[in-house]
Amino acid sequence: MGNHSDGSPNNSGTVATAGQNEVEKFQDPGIPPHRLRLADTDPRAAKKAERQVALLFGTSVVGTLIFLVSYFAIDLGNDSSVATIRLQNALLGIGTAFAMLGIGTGIVHWAKALMPDHEVSEERHAIRTEEDRQAAVRIVDDIVEETGIKRRPLIRNTLLGAVALAPLPALAIFGDLGPRPDFTLSHTLWAPAPDGKLKRLARDPDGTPIKAADVTIGSAFHVIPEGLNELSEGKLNEKAKSVVLLMRLDPDELHPSPERADWAYNGIVAYSKICTHVGCPVALYEQQTHHLLCPCHQSTFDLTQQCKVIFGPASRPLPQLPIAVDSEGYLVATSDFHEPVGPTYWEREQHVLNNNA
Amino acid sequence: MSSTTTPDAPAFVAKTSGGRITDFVDQRVGGSGILREFGRKVFPDHWSFMFGEVALYSFVILLLSGTFLTFFFDPSMAETHYSGSYTPLKNVEMSVAYSSSLDISFDVRGGMFMRQVHHWSALLFVASVSVHMLRVFFTGAFRKPRELNWVVGSVLLILSMAAGFTGYSLPDDLLSGNGLRIIDGVIKSIPVIGTYTSFFLFGGEFPGTMIISRLYMLHILLVPALILLMIVMHLFMVVVHKHTQYPGPGRNDGNVVGYPLGPVYAAKAGGFFFIVFGVVALMAAFFTINPIWNYGPYDPSPVSAGTQPDWYIGFVDGALRLMPGTIGDWKVEQIWFGHMFTFNVLLPALVPAGILFTVMFTYPWIERWITKDNREHHVLDRPRNAPTRTAIGMAGFVWYSVMWAAAGSDLIATHFHVALNDVTYWLRALFFIGPIIAFFVTKRVALALQRKDREIALHGRETGRIVRLPHGEFIEVHAPLDEYKRYKLVGFESPVPLPAVPNEHGVVDRKEKRRAKLSRWFFEDRVAPATPAELEAAHGHHGAHEAVEAAASEKTLSH
Numbered sequence: 001m002g003n004h005s006d007g008s009p010n011n012s013g014t015v016a017t018a019g020q021n022e023v024e025k026f027q028d029p030g031i032p033p034h035r036l037r038l039a040d041t042d043p044r045a046a047k048k049a050e051r052q053v054a055l056l057f058g059t060s061v062v063g064t065l066i067f068l069v070s071y072f073a074i075d076l077g078n079d080s081s082v083a084t085i086r087l088q089n090a091l092l093g094i095g096t097a098f099a100m101l102g103i104g105t106g107i108v109h110w111a112k113a114l115m116p117d118h119e120v121s122e123e124r125h126a127i128r129t130e131e132d133r134q135a136a137v138r139i140v141d142d143i144v145e146e147t148g149i150k151r152r153p154l155i156r157n158t159l160l161g162a163v164a165l166a167p168l169p170a171l172a173i174f175g176d177l178g179p180r181p182d183f184t185l186s187h188t189l190w191a192p193a194p195d196g197k198l199k200r201l202a203r204d205p206d207g208t209p210i211k212a213a214d215v216t217i218g219s220a221f222h223v224i225p226e227g228l229n230e231l232s233e234g235k236l237n238e239k240a241k242s243v244v245l246l247m248r249l250d251p252d253e254l255h256p257s258p259e260r261a262d263w264a265y266n267g268i269v270a271y272s273k274i275c276t277h278v279g280c281p282v283a284l285y286e287q288q289t290h291h292l293l294c295p296c297h298q299s300t301f302d303l304t305q306q307c308k309v310i311f312g313p314a315s316r317p318l319p320q321l322p323i324a325v326d327s328e329g330y331l332v333a334t335s336d337f338h339e340p341v342g343p344t345y346w347e348r349e350q351h352v353l354n355n356n357a
Numbered sequence: 358m359s360s361t362t363t364p365d366a367p368a369f370v371a372k373t374s375g376g377r378i379t380d381f382v383d384q385r386v387g388g389s390g391i392l393r394e395f396g397r398k399v400f401p402d403h404w405s406f407m408f409g410e411v412a413l414y415s416f417v418i419l420l421l422s423g424t425f426l427t428f429f430f431d432p433s434m435a436e437t438h439y440s441g442s443y444t445p446l447k448n449v450e451m452s453v454a455y456s457s458s459l460d461i462s463f464d465v466r467g468g469m470f471m472r473q474v475h476h477w478s479a480l481l482f483v484a485s486v487s488v489h490m491l492r493v494f495f496t497g498a499f500r501k502p503r504e505l506n507w508v509v510g511s512v513l514l515i516l517s518m519a520a521g522f523t524g525y526s527l528p529d530d531l532l533s534g535n536g537l538r539i540i541d542g543v544i545k546s547i548p549v550i551g552t553y554t555s556f557f558l559f560g561g562e563f564p565g566t567m568i569i570s571r572l573y574m575l576h577i578l579l580v581p582a583l584i585l586l587m588i589v590m591h592l593f594m595v596v597v598h599k600h601t602q603y604p605g606p607g608r609n610d611g612n613v614v615g616y617p618l619g620p621v622y623a624a625k626a627g628g629f630f631f632i633v634f635g636v637v638a639l640m641a642a643f644f645t646i647n648p649i650w651n652y653g654p655y656d657p658s659p660v661s662a663g664t665q666p667d668w669y670i671g672f673v674d675g676a677l678r679l680m681p682g683t684i685g686d687w688k689v690e691q692i693w694f695g696h697m698f699t700f701n702v703l704l705p706a707l708v709p710a711g712i713l714f715t716v717m718f719t720y721p722w723i724e725r726w727i728t729k730d731n732r733e734h735h736v737l738d739r740p741r742n743a744p745t746r747t748a749i750g751m752a753g754f755v756w757y758s759v760m761w762a763a764a765g766s767d768l769i770a771t772h773f774h775v776a777l778n779d780v781t782y783w784l785r786a787l788f789f790i791g792p793i794i795a796f797f798v799t800k801r802v803a804l805a806l807q808r809k810d811r812e813i814a815l816h817g818r819e820t821g822r823i824v825r826l827p828h829g830e831f832i833e834v835h836a837p838l839d840e841y842k843r844y845k846l847v848g849f850e851s852p853v854p855l856p857a858v859p860n861e862h863g864v865v866d867r868k869e870k871r872r873a874k875l876s877r878w879f880f881e882d883r884v885a886p887a888t889p890a891e892l893e894a895a896h897g898h899h900g901a902h903e904a905v906e907a908a909a910s911e912k913t914l915s916h
Contacts, residue, residue, distance in 0.1 A: 024889055026848065031607030031614060032841040076442070076466055082650075085462070085469055092470040093642020097635045104631030111624035121607060121614045122399040124599055124735060127502060177557035184562055185552070204658050222658060235436075237562045240538075240657035273658065277682065278542025278702060279563070280535055281660045295662045296539060297678045298767060298777060311778055315682035315690035315701045343542035344699040345552045349692050 031119055039113050049113035056106030063098025070095060186351035188242040189225040190321060191336035198332035200226040201246060201270065201323065209330045210246065215268050220285045221246040223270065225333070241341055243273040243281065244321050246331070249290060253304050260306065263322035268331065270321040271307050274342040275299055277314035292318065316344065400622045401602035401615035405496075408489035410626060412517075414633040415482040416584065419520075422475040423577065429465050431457040432527065432573035434566040443650055451529075451654035454569045458528035458649055473641035479524060480646070481637060483517045483669040490514060494720070494750050496737035498601045500730070504721040506594040511717050513587045516580060518669050523576035525667050528647075529569050534655030536666055537568065539674070543706045546699035564655065601737050604848055606841040610735045663768055668761075675763030676705035679785050709760060713753065727875045729855055741810070742849045744803035745879045748796045755795035759787045800882065807884035814838065814846040814887040815895040847886040854880045 039046040070091030074084065128136075149156050192198050200209040204222040207229040215221065223244040231238060251267040263269070271292070275282050280296035290303040291310070299312030307318040319341050322334045339352045371380045383389045433453035439446045441456065443463045461468035490510055493499055499507035526533045541563045544555045560567030599613050608614045616622045640646075652661070666674050682689055682701040689701040716723075724746065725731070740747040762769065763784045770777040817835035825831050838846070857865045857873035 025886075026840075026844055026889055028609065028848065029606050029840040029844055071466055074466075076464060082443075088466070089469045089473065090642045092467055093473070093638050096470075096474075096638035097642060099635075100631045100638060101635030102631075104628045104633075104635055107624050107628030108632070111621050111628065115621045115624060117616070117621065119607075119614055120399055120617060121612045124611055124613060127597060174557065178553075178560045178565075178567075179556060181552045181556045205656070224658070236564050236655070236657060240563055243658040275542075278539045278546075278677065280538055280542075281658055283658075283660045284662065295660050295664055295767070296535065297674075298781065299682065309683050312781075313677060313680045313682045313701050313705070315688045315699075343545050343702070344690055344697045345545040345555075346548055346550075346696055347552055348697045349695050 031121060034118055037113065037117065046114065049109070053106050053110045053114070056102050056109060058102070060099045060102025060106065063095045063100070063102055065095075066098060067092055067095030181345075181347070183351060183354065185241075185342075185345065185348075186340040186355055188336055188341065189228055189238050190242055190244075190333040192333075198324075198326065198334060200326070201244065201331040201333065202226045202228070204243060205229075211329045212265060212268060212325045212331050213329060215246065215248045215331075217248050217250060217267065218287050219248055220287070222273070222283075240279075241274065244270045245273045245282065245285065245292065246270045246323075247285060247290075247303060249303065253290065255304060255306070257306065260320060260322070262324070263320055263334075265323055265325055265331065268323065269303065270323050270331075270333070271301075271303075271318040272321065272337060272341040273318075275314060276309075276316040276318060276341075277312070277343065279343045282318065395596075396619050397617040398599075399613045399615045399617055401600050401608075401613060402622070402625075403603055405492045406600070407629065408485050408492055410629055411485035411633055412482060412489055413588065414630045415478040415485060415637070416588065417630070418478040418634055418637055419475065419482060420581070422471050422478065423581075425471045426461060426468075426475055427577055429457060429461045429468060430454070430527070430573075432570040434529065434564075434569050446650065446653070449654065452569070454527065454529040455649070455654045458530070462650060470641055473646055474637055475524075476646045477640045477644075478637050479521050480668060481633075483514075483521055486510075486514050486517050487669070490717075491750070491754070495740040495747055496601070496603075497734065497743055497746065498737055499721045500734040501721075501725065502733050503594070503598055503601075504725075506591060506598070507721055508718060509587055509591050509594065511714070513584065513591065514717075515714070516584045516587060520576065520580045520584060521667055521669055523572045523580060525670075526572050527569060527576060528649045529655050530649040531652040531655055531659065531661070532647075532649075532664060534564065534657075535660050535664060536670075538563065538657070539677075543677075543702055546702035546706070548696070548698060548703075564657070599735070601735055604736050604739065604845065606844045606848075608736055610733060613735070663771070665765065665768070671764035672757050672760040673706060673710055675760040675766070675784075676709045677702065678766055679760065679763045679781065679788055680705040681785075709756070713757065716753065727872060727879050728852065729872075729876075730852075739849065741803040741806040742851070744800045744807070744882060747803050748800035751799040752792035752796040756788070756792040759784055759791045763788075804882055804884055810846040811884060811887050814843050815892055847888075849886055851883050851885045852880050853883065 037045075039049045070088055074088045074091070076084065076088070144150065190199050201221075201223045202209050202225065204224045207224065207226065209226055210221060210223065223246045224239060225242050228235065228239055228242065246268065248266075248268045251264075254264060254267065254269060256264060273281050273283070275294040275296070277294065277297055277299050280294050282292050282294045282299070282301065284293040284295055285291075286293060292301040292303060292307065293299070294312070294314070297313050299314035300310050301307040301314070301318050302310045306320060309315060309317060319337045319339050321337055323331050324334045326332045336355070338355055340348055340355075371377045379389075379392070383392075431453050435453050436450055437453050437456050439449050439451055439456050439459065441460050441464050443459055446459065458472075461472055463469070493507065493510065522536075526537050541555055541559065544558065545551045547554060555563065558568065558571070559565040560571075600615075602608050602614060605614075616625075653659075665671070680689070680701050689704075691698045691700065738746075740750075763781070766780045766784060767777060769775070770780050817837040820834050820836050822834045823831055824834050854877040855873065856876075857869045859865050860869065
């Protein structure tokens with residue numbers, strides 16, 4: 001009953017079911033008897049439901065009016081405050097909600113209380129007849145046979161080859177979506193100017209240079225390279241690579257490796273602010289523990305161990321920016337980063353070697 | 358031909374105005390056949406069938422509100438200085454995209470409302486698609502003949518997430534910019550083509566000046582067109598298959614029991630659109646979503662603590678957070694042959710999502726292979742009556758939820774005053790053991806519910822009425838069920854494991870042995886539906902005591 005099994009006898013209805021054949025089952029008693037609603041028997045109840053539906057439609061009209069009034073009556077002048085916007089938004093929302101809910105609940109109430117609620121049963125028909133099914137298979141077989149594609153492998157193989165290659169131009173034509181990466185990712189604005197002038201460390205966002213004397217122990221600065229703000233184009237691209245965190249610790253707490261002995265000045269160190277995980281700004285500095293924390297995925301870097309990863313998904317330490325002080329007492333970068341900043345990419349290792357060559 | 362008449366056969370004349378209009382249209386464009394087929398088509402009714410409707414309706418709301426927004430939005434990343442009416446950002450340098458998003462919020466009347474409606478219905482859209490898929494999975498609605506529609510639905514889930522993410526980035530605010538930054542980092546971790554892919558997507562280095570307009574094109578043209586196409590296919594197949602129905606008296610695989618489309622079902626479904634719209638409007642009125650003016654324009658330097666992606670991207674972001682970058686002093690990121698293999702990003706970004714979606718797409722075929730069930734199913738399973746499937750579904754759901762919770766690990770830590778590192782360690786453990794626990798607990802709960810059903814079917818429901826018998830014993834009176842209610846509890850299939858069957862060469866091959874093993878695992882724990890003989894026995898044997906001794910129920914019945 002109701003078993004639309006088909007296919008070969010080998011797999012038709014092979015599900016072993018308990019109590020289906022061997023044991024007697026409860027018989028389906030059929031659709032439960034229909035129970036009349038109040039509105040079906042009592043004309044007063046029906047009349048009441050009718051009035052309720054009309055009332056709901058009426059609220060919808062009220063909602064529409066609320067919307068229109070709040071749209072036209074509230075003036076968004078030149079300096080409208082957030083409070084005005086909030087009020088208008090709330091009123092427009094309430095208006096729309098009433099307008100919509102009034103119609104919606106009205107119709108549903110109408111359907112549930114007044115429209116016939118007899119459940120009816122309808123036969124399901126097979127998606128297709130058994131005859132159609134077999135005919136379809138035969139037709140496909142005939143079509144394939146008439147093309148002769150199975151008998152003529154030369155045609156089949158050359159066609160497959162041609163079809164496989166044909167989409168290549170469709171891919172190639174997207175070649176100008178962007179430039180080749182080349183070495184752009186491994187250079188930042190921190191590289192000294194062509195005339196050998198070293199870049200000063202400047203405050204983010206206003207761009208004023210930072211004097212070493214301004215950096216007290218325990219303080220931290222968000223830093224950009226001097227001249228970044230004056231760039232006419234590509235400013236965000238450069239900023240995305242060159243933002244730096246500057247912090248001053250007790251020099252005894254820093255444990256620089258020998259080759260980085262002169263990268264700090266008087267306990268002042270500068271590290272790239274771009275996380276080596278997937279590139280969020282490592283914006284949180286825990287002054288007491290000297291940890292840097294990335295708020296996106298919680299990679300934690302230890303400042304006293306040259307920003308080694310001590311927790312989280314990042315694998316590499318933050319790149320350090322070698323700094324010194326110029327003749328006027330301003331902090332300067334003595335060179336660009338020695339490695340690309342930010343998230344890892346496929347060619348990164350070559351870029352590291354290239355930078356240090 | 359049919360419209361020409363002969364004098365002796367008077368033409369059919371419609372008597373009502375509605376009938377005349379119908380006839381007018383029909384005589385010109387046809388369609389009476391379609392109306393005859395669909396006008397009274399029967400649809401089963403159940404509250405859980407409404408999730409799909411919510412998805413459809415929220416998509417319609419998205420199209421309506423989205424069209425409004427396109428009239429004012431400018432997807433340019435050119436620099437500008439804000440001159441709109443939101444004072445805190447006056448004269449701040451920003452992109453035109455962000456500036457026009459602010460204008461929509463503060464200077465276009467109703468613009469804020471439309472942004473709110475659009476964002477809320479986007480969240481609702483992905484949510485309702487997801488819940489709808491859970492409903493389809495747990496009730497076994499994906500079984501033959503609906504496997505392909507399950508695949509279309511799965512594609513729709515992916516597309517809805519794509520639509521959400523491309524839209525999320527458009528205002529070019531600080532929060533969504535950091536989201537793009539993360540996407541960029543993930544793309545760059547792809548071996549060989551990662552760097553190029555990133556440069557091609559962003560038109561050069563991140564963030565570049567192209568990405569917003571490119572996402573805009575995807576968001577307003579390509580993705581919605583694909584969604585629309587898939588929805589058409591989805592609904593077409595629903596019509597071809599007719600809707601599934603929950604088990605119950607009078608319902609079987611050969612019929613559909615419910616209300617006719619016209620008028621009741623159409624009224625309910627049509628009215629429901631307005632209700633969904635109304636609820637979205639209420640949310641838009643009272644709950645701020647994505648207050649971009651608080652975030653400020655995108656700038657690669659700042660980021661706010663407690664950043665969250667929209668909820669549907671959360672599970673990928675959470676997986677990224679859970680993956681350790683270093684294990685002891687061993688770096689998960691490796692340099693092999695002079696190239697970077699960023700496993701700490703690649704694995705969490707691709708593997709969990711890959712597993713979830715692969716299992717999702719192939720599950721109908723996996724189950725069909727294990728059960729060898731090649732019959733058509735139109736009556737749904739109650740989840741308890743398919744304990745192993747329900748347990749598999751819950752295992753997957755818990756796995757997803759652990760990753761999803763991980764995306765809020767920092768908020769969990771701050772809200773519950775626990776250490777962030779501990780939250781991560783716990784979630785890492787749950788990532789592995791959570792699904793296993795969920796599997797066993799769910800399966801046991803499902804079997805227990807089946808036993809409870811059996812008990813109620815055989816011994817009636819507890820009335821809460823305590824009666825003292827003449828000899829002093831207290832019993833609780835159980836009221837017998839009527840036959841309709843009883844049939845709902847007993848009218849299900851309870852398959853037993855299907856042993857390995859030899860193939861046409863008379864050999865039981867290794868694949869078939871594996872299948873038999875899986876079949877045993879799938880069906881060995883089972884509770885058989887009560888039979889009339891058992892009901893008879895329950896009444897006869899115990900006499901007046903039947904009610905109190907209901908507890909004895911067998912786990913597996915031999916037959």
